[in-house]
Amino acid sequence: MTTQPIVQLQNLSKIIRGKQLISQLNIDLYPGQITGFLGPNGAGKTTTIRMMTGLMHPSEGKVIIDGLSLQENYEEAISKVGVIVENPEMYKFMTGYKNLLHFARMHKNVTKDRIQEVVNQVGLEKRIHEKVSTYSLGMRQRLGLAQALLHRPKFLILDEPTNGLDPAGIREFRMYLRKIATEDGVSVFVSSHLLSEIELMCDRVAVIQNGKLIDIRDIHSNNSSFYYIEATPNEQAVSLLQKLDINFVSENSGYVVEIQKEDIPSFITNFVNEGIQLFAVQPHQKTLEDQFLEMTGGGQIAEANSK
Numbered sequence: 001m002t003t004q005p006i007v008q009l010q011n012l013s014k015i016i017r018g019k020q021l022i023s024q025l026n027i028d029l030y031p032g033q034i035t036g037f038l039g040p041n042g043a044g045k046t047t048t049i050r051m052m053t054g055l056m057h058p059s060e061g062k063v064i065i066d067g068l069s070l071q072e073n074y075e076e077a078i079s080k081v082g083v084i085v086e087n088p089e090m091y092k093f094m095t096g097y098k099n100l101l102h103f104a105r106m107h108k109n110v111t112k113d114r115i116q117e118v119v120n121q122v123g124l125e126k127r128i129h130e131k132v133s134t135y136s137l138g139m140r141q142r143l144g145l146a147q148a149l150l151h152r153p154k155f156l157i158l159d160e161p162t163n164g165l166d167p168a169g170i171r172e173f174r175m176y177l178r179k180i181a182t183e184d185g186v187s188v189f190v191s192s193h194l195l196s197e198i199e200l201m202c203d204r205v206a207v208i209q210n211g212k213l214i215d216i217r218d219i220h221s222n223n224s225s226f227y228y229i230e231a232t233p234n235e236q237a238v239s240l241l242q243k244l245d246i247n248f249v250s251e252n253s254g255y256v257v258e259i260q261k262e263d264i265p266s267f268i269t270n271f272v273n274e275g276i277q278l279f280a281v282q283p284h285q286k287t288l289e290d291q292f293l294e295m296t297g298g299g300q301i302a303e304a305n306s307k
């Protein structure tokens with residue numbers, strides 16, 4: 001990527017009472033991109049986010065935000081950051097609008113026009129003058145998003161953002177996040193212990209385990225060399241795959257095979273020549289769960305109720 005990163009974690013480390021909680025994290029985050037931060041429980045996500053928001057001082061390394069060191073230029077660097085924590089605190093008996101007015105006073109230069117702009121961005125224009133107590137959970141999360149955007153941050157951190165939302169609610173929230181990332185070029189960093197949440201919301205995932213970055217990759221890239229096939233008779237298909245020296249595993253009523261796209265025509269010809277019927281040859285998208293297991297070597301997957 002040629003664009004400059006908006007946030008850089010450089011050799012970020014934390015040691016508390018002789019215990020290395022975070023080891024030399026190097027992560028670059030880019031404008032317009034939604035990056036997930038995923039790891040088993042206790043991997044170090046909260047500790048990292050605390051350092052990224054200036055709540056904890058790193059033992060070594062730096063957090064650079066838009067070219068400024070968070071440790072050396074705290075005020076200016078933090079003014080470029082918006083944070084949404086799990087279940088944002090709102091005044092339930094005030095309207096959404098009054099809540100935003102209240103939070104706007106905490107920043108310099110947030111005009112009423114800007115408030116209206118963020119209200120539109122999160123799709124709350126019809127209900128903004130109603131009390132927050134009448135809002136659904138999804139609307140409250142969107143109000144939290146509007147609040148975090150008031151001062152036009154270039155970087156948005158969401159810590160476990162959709163707790164309690166159902167998949168439809170997560171998708172809706174993702175749609176608004178995507179709009180903000182694309183239209184305003186905001187870089188979004190989403191910490192979660194839920195694989196499904198990261199999969200639904202993010203373009204990219206950074207995985208940590210035991211305080212170390214173990215992988216960072218695009219999650220929806222389509223250059224897979226895995227295909228799902230269904231063939232009959234089964235035994236003949238298996239011996240052909242073995243004869244052709246193709247890696248495969250059973251899945252549902254077929255197999256996932258590892259072949260390159262350009263080899264598909266000759267692959268099909270081989271089946272036809274052997275009199276084996278093929279009912280499906282389709283790209284097999286590995287789920288994030290598959291990828292996560294691959295990255296962590298079968299490490300524990302944090303599940304929805306494990307917190």
Ligand SMILES: Nc1ncnc2c1ncn2[C@@H]1O[C@H](COP(=O)(O)OP(=O)(O)OP(=O)(O)O)[C@@H](O)[C@H]1O
Pocket residue numbers: 016019021039040041042043044045046047048193
């Ligand atoms: N102040 C502290 N002193 C000592 N150890 C700590 C401290 N804070 C966190 N830890 C330890 O550091 C490790 C990382 O914790 P952290 O809360 O950052 O993980 P996490 O990835 O956010 O986990 P979870 O998903 O469960 O919230 C854990 O082993 C935790 O027990």
